[in-house]
Every structure is written in C-alpha cells, then in structure tokens.
Amino acid sequence: MRGDRVVHVGTAEDCRAALDGRVDEVLDLDGRWVLPGFVDAHCHPVMYGQNLAWADVRPETVDTIDGLVAALRRHAEGLRPDTAVRGFGYEHRRLAEGRHPTCRDLDRVATDREVYVMNASGHGGVVNTFTLRKYGITAGTPDPAGGRIGRDASGEPTGELWDGACDLLTGPDGVKITNHGPNFHLDDPEDVMRGHLLRAQETFLAAGVTTIGDAQASRRELGTYLRARDNGDLRMRTSVYLTSALLDTALDLGLTRRLGDDLLRIQGVKLYADGTLGGWTAYFPEGYAADCCHHGQLYHSPEEYADLVLRAHRAGLQTATHAQSPYAIGMVLDAVERALAETPAADPRHRIEHCGLPTDEEIGRMRELGCTPCSSRSTTCAPVTARSPRSASSGTGTTPAACCSAPAPRSRSAPTRRSRRRGPSRPSPPPRAASPSSAPGSARPRCGSPSPTGCAPTRSAGPARCTARTRSARCSPAASPTS
Numbered sequence: 001m002r003g004d005r006v007v008h009v010g011t012a013e014d015c016r017a018a019l020d021g022r023v024d025e026v027l028d029l030d031g032r033w034v035l036p037g038f039v040d041a042h043c044h045p046v047m048y049g050q051n052l053a054w055a056d057v058r059p060e061t062v063d064t065i066d067g068l069v070a071a072l073r074r075h076a077e078g079l080r081p082d083t084a085v086r087g088f089g090y091e092h093r094r095l096a097e098g099r100h101p102t103c104r105d106l107d108r109v110a111t112d113r114e115v116y117v118m119n120a121s122g123h124g125g126v127v128n129t130f131t132l133r134k135y136g137i138t139a140g141t142p143d144p145a146g147g148r149i150g151r152d153a154s155g156e157p158t159g160e161l162w163d164g165a166c167d168l169l170t171g172p173d174g175v176k177i178t179n180h181g182p183n184f185h186l187d188d189p190e191d192v193m194r195g196h197l198l199r200a201q202e203t204f205l206a207a208g209v210t211t212i213g214d215a216q217a218s219r220r221e222l223g224t225y226l227r228a229r230d231n232g233d234l235r236m237r238t239s240v241y242l243t244s245a246l247l248d249t250a251l252d253l254g255l256t257r258r259l260g261d262d263l264l265r266i267q268g269v270k271l272y273a274d275g276t277l278g279g280w281t282a283y284f285p286e287g288y289a290a291d292c293c294h295h296g297q298l299y300h301s302p303e304e305y306a307d308l309v310l311r312a313h314r315a316g317l318q319t320a321t322h323a324q325s326p327y328a329i330g331m332v333l334d335a336v337e338r339a340l341a342e343t344p345a346a347d348p349r350h351r352i353e354h355c356g357l358p359t360d361e362e363i364g365r366m367r368e369l370g371c372t373p374c375s376s377r378s379t380t381c382a383p384v385t386a387r388s389p390r391s392a393s394s395g396t397g398t399t400p401a402a403c404c405s406a407p408a409p410r411s412r413s414a415p416t417r418r419s420r421r422r423g424p425s426r427p428s429p430p431p432r433a434a435s436p437s438s439a440p441g442s443a444r445p446r447c448g449s450p451s452p453t454g455c456a457p458t459r460s461a462g463p464a465r466c467t468a469r470t471r472s473a474r475c476s477p478a479a480s481p482t483s
Contacts, residue, residue: 006036037210042320042353042374045204045212045236046221047122047184049196051088052203057117058089064096065105068117072109084114086186091120091278100150103129103159116169116186121279123182124162126150127169132157135168144168146179146299163275163299175218179299180245181272181322185218193224194233201236211237215320215353216270218243229264239267241320244308256315268318270353271308272299274328277356282324298328306335309350313339318349320374324356333365340369 001007008018016023055075062068068090076085092100106115106128115128124147132138139155144167150160161168166183167176175185188196204212214221217240228234242250247269250256258265275281275297280288283296300308309332312319319336323329329352336350347370352358355373358366366373 035208038208039211039213040204040209041213041351042215043204043212044122044184044216045200045214045238046193046196046224048203049198049200050186050188051118052199053196054118055085055087056089057087058120059091059094062090063094065099065101068095068101069105069108072106072115072117076110082113084116085109086115087117089120090117090125100158100160101126103127103132103157106159118184119279121182121276122184123276123279123281124160124166126159127161128159131169132159135171137161137168141168144178146177146181147183162279162281175220177218177243177245180243181216181270181299184216185220187220190224190227193220194228194231197224197228198233201234204236209236211239213239213241213267213320215241216243217241218246225264226259229259229261234263237262238264240265241268241270241318242266244269244271244312247308247312250317251311251315256317266317268320268351269308269312271305271319271321273305273321273323273331274298274325277324282356283328284325285327296325298331302331302334305331306338309335310339310342313345313348313350314343316345318351320351320353322353324354326357326359326362329355329358329362333362333369333371336369336371337365 002019008015010018055072057068057071062071068087072085072087075087079085090101092098095101100119101117103126106117106126107130109115109128111128111130114131114134116125116131118125137149137157139151139157141149141157143149144164147164147166148160148162149165150158150162152158163182164178164180167174167178169186170176170183174187175183177183177185187193204210214225217225222240222242225234225238225240242255250266250269255266274283280294281296283298285295286292288294288296299305309319309321313336321332323332332350332352339350340348349370349372351372351374352366353374355375358373365371
C-alpha cells in the first residue's frame with residue numbers, strides 16, 4: 001500500500017518489488033486474509049439511520065396491532081412532547097389481525113401530535129387522526145399523482161398513505177416525488193440529519209462496507225452528504241442515484257459527475273417501473289393469483305418511462321429502475337434497447353433494481369443489453385401462498401380467462417414464465433400504463449359491480465378470490481397512467 005491505496009496484490013516478493021524496495025512497515029496477519037472493502041450497490045443510508053432512531057415495529061418485535069401501539073407508546077416516552085412519534089417495519093400480513101393498522105389504532109398512541117408508522121416496504125404507511133387533520137387529508141382529498149390515500153367503505157381516510165400520497169406529509173416546502181416513486185424523505189433539522197447519516201455509516205463500516213450506492217436521493221440526502229463531506233464526516237465512498245423527479249434539475253445544472261473528489265459523486269438516476277411484491281403493487285396485467293381484479297401499478301406509461309431513460313442515458317447517467325413483475329422488467333429492457341439504439345454507448349451498465357420475476361427471455365435480453373440485475377434476497381423470495389403476490393399466469397390460482405377478460409394496458413402481451421427447457425416467449429411492443437390499484441387490506445375492487453369503473457370498493461382483511469361466475473369485462477386496469 002501507498003497511503004490509502006492498494007497498489008499491488010501478489011506474493012511478498014512481488015509486493016516489495018512493486019514498492020521499489022521501499023517498505024516502511026510489514027504487517028503479519030498470521031495466515032488471515034485481507035479483503036477489499038465491500039460495496040453495497042443498493043441501500044438508503046439516510047433513511048436507514050432515520051429508521052434506527054424510530055420505534056422498531058418489525059415482525060421480529062411486534063406481532064399484533066396492540067403490540068405495535070405499545071411499542072410506539074414506549075418510544076414516545078423518550079421524546080419531547082411536541083416531537084412526532086414514528087416507527088418503522090410493520091408487515092401487515094405478519095400481524096395477528098392480518099391487516100394494516102388504522103388512524104384510530106394510532107390515536108391510542110397520541111392525539112396531540114403526529115404519529116406515523118412506515119410499512120416494511122418503505123412505500124408508505126399509516127398516520128393518526130391528528131396527522132390527517134394537520135395536513136388537511138379528508139374524504140374530499142383526491143389521490144395525489146402516483147399515490148393513494150387509503151379509504152374505508154364510506155370514503156373516509158383510514159390513515160394509510162402510499163407512494164406519492166406521502167408527499168402530503170412533507171409540507172408545502174418538503175421533498176415531492178409525485179409519480180416518481182415512494183416518498184420516504186421526511187425532513188429533520190440539519191444536526192439530526194447528520195446524526196442519521198453517521199449512525200448508518202458506523203453500521204456499514206463495522207460490516208466492512210466502504211462504498212455504497214444511495215438508491216434514491218433527493219435534496220435531503222444530497223445536502224446531508226455534502227455537509228458530511230465538507231465537515232470530514234463522510235468516510236464511505238458514496239455514489240448517488242437521484243430520484244427521477246430531479247432529472248430535469250440535474251441536467252440543467254450539469255450534475256452528472258463527481259462532486260470534487262471520489263468520496264461523493266452523482267452516479268445516476270433512480271426510476272420506478274412498478275410497485276412492490278410485498279405491498280401487492282407490483283404490476284400484473286392479468287391480475288394476482290388470489291385476486292384477479294387486483295393488478296398493482298405502473299408509475300409511468302411505457303412511453304413516458306422510456307423518455308426518462310433516454311434523457312438520462314444521453315447525459316451519461318446510469319439508470320437504476322425498480323421493477324418486479326415480468327411486465328415491468330420488459331418495460332425497462334424495451335427502454336434500454338431504444339436508448340442504446342438511438343445513442344450507442346460502450347458500457348452504460350443500466351440496472352434493474354430487485355428484478356423480482358424475470359422470464360427466461362428477459363434474462364437473456366439483460367445479458368444482450370448489458371443490463372445488471374441488482375437483486376436482494378428479501379425481494380426475490382416472496383412466500384408462495386394463497387396470498388402471495390404471484391400472477392395468475394405463474395401457475396398459481398385461477399387463470400386470467402377465468403377472471404377478468406379485459407386487455408392489458410400495453411399493446412404488447414405481458415410475458416409469461418416458461419421452463420428453461422422450452423423456447424422463450426417473445427414480447428411485442430409497449431403500451432399504456434395502469435393507474436394504481438388499492439393495496440391489500442384496504443378498500444379493494446370486487447368484480448361484477450355496477451359502479452362506473454366496474455369495481456365497487458369493499459373492505460376485507462385479505463383479497464377475495466374472483467371466479468368465472470363473478471367475472472366482469474369491466475373489472476380491469478384503468479387505461480390512464482399514474483402521472
């Protein structure tokens with residue numbers, strides 16, 4: 001080594017030669033290995049540090065809504081009376097009640113300050129009545145672009161806020177994501193944000209992670225990193241993927257390279273094609289196995305999404321797109337293929353984040369296009385049960401023909417999974433997007449209703465299975481995109 005750089009790897013004799021014989025110190029590791037620092041290519045350090053400061057309501061710690069309320073109450077005891085009470089990590093399917101908590105449940109924690117509990121997916125959560133009133137969220141509040149407000153059968157808010165609807169929690173001057181993904185960018189004072197980053201950084205460094213990719217950065221994250229770098233606090237090499245909501249700003253300012261040194265750089269843009277498998281918002285045009293009238297959501301029409309990828313690609317920015325379903329993954333590959341055809345590049349390394357359920361053909365296309373799947377165990381190992389988020393075409397539950405006969409929102413048919421020993425399916429060209437469907441455990445559509453959209457809201461702890469008897473051609477994804 002010279003300074004903080006490894007200059008050669010080899011035998012002791014080779015290393016001495018590489019250092020021209022100028023060896024200041026020899027460290028004998030007694031047969032142990034020296035490993036380079038690990039790279040975590042997809043993480044959310046500031047969010048992680050923030051969550052560490054919140055109440056822990058993961059399934060490992062609470063298994064009932066009463067337990068969740070008790071954990072939040074205990075956490076509130078250590079806070080100032082005017083400080084918001086926040087918790088992270090509940091998983092409604094692993095609560096004994098099998099449902100999301102409601103604003104009334106969280107009113108048992110506090111009625112005089114904000115209470116917010118974030119779902120394990122990070123794509124939304126539940127607030128108490130005080131929070132709904134503070135931000136003016138009522139039965140008359142429309143769903144924001146790219147988001148959804150949970151409502152009961154009478155249309156009153158239940159406290160659930162998903163994806164772009166979390167924009168409502170950041171106030172008039174806060175970070176806004178709209179239909180560019182989930183908004184988990186709740187702000188805190190600068191000194192508190194510094195604490196969140198340093199808390200997360202120590203955890204990463206203790207595990208040997210020395211380089212990270214922040215897979216969704218807003219002005220909140222970028223400002224926190226810049227202050228930490230300038231103060232000498234930043235010790236991890238940090239590659240930032242700006243939320244695609246900031247793409248225009250980044251291109252206008254020329255933020256496409258390093259920011260002064262190799263500790264901090266704008267690496268690319270984070271985009272979203274569809275939602276989550278765990279939250280049942282990943283997009284399946286043929287419906288879910290346990291509820292063929294529930295389709296999930298796309299964040300952009302394929303045309304709008306392809307334009308975002310093309311503009312980032314032209315600027316030399318790597319794209320990292322969250323995509324879970326075969327349909328969404330195909331949408332990413334179509335966009336990358338178009339971008340490379342219009343602006344060839346030697347090694348752009350566009351990424352597909354999580355990449356939950358690719359078809360065999362799509363895996364081949366990734367190789368051909370040089371796309372990198374950036375996967376993780378928590379998103380690829382969804383449980384295969386009657387309630388698991390698998391499409392009907394995956395061989396579980398009813399088939400599309402036995403449920404909704406409406407066409408998919410894209411002009412090309414959605415790819416289906418096939419055995420590796422069989423020939424791959426060939427997708428045709430892309431189409432329009434669907435608007436968000438309701439998440440499990442909230443007001444959800446039921447086939448055969450006379451309502452204008454073809455689906456009447458019903459409340460249930462889990463999805464109701466559609467049958468041929470209740471089939472309705474009008475129970476289908478809406479044609480308009482979430483924009």
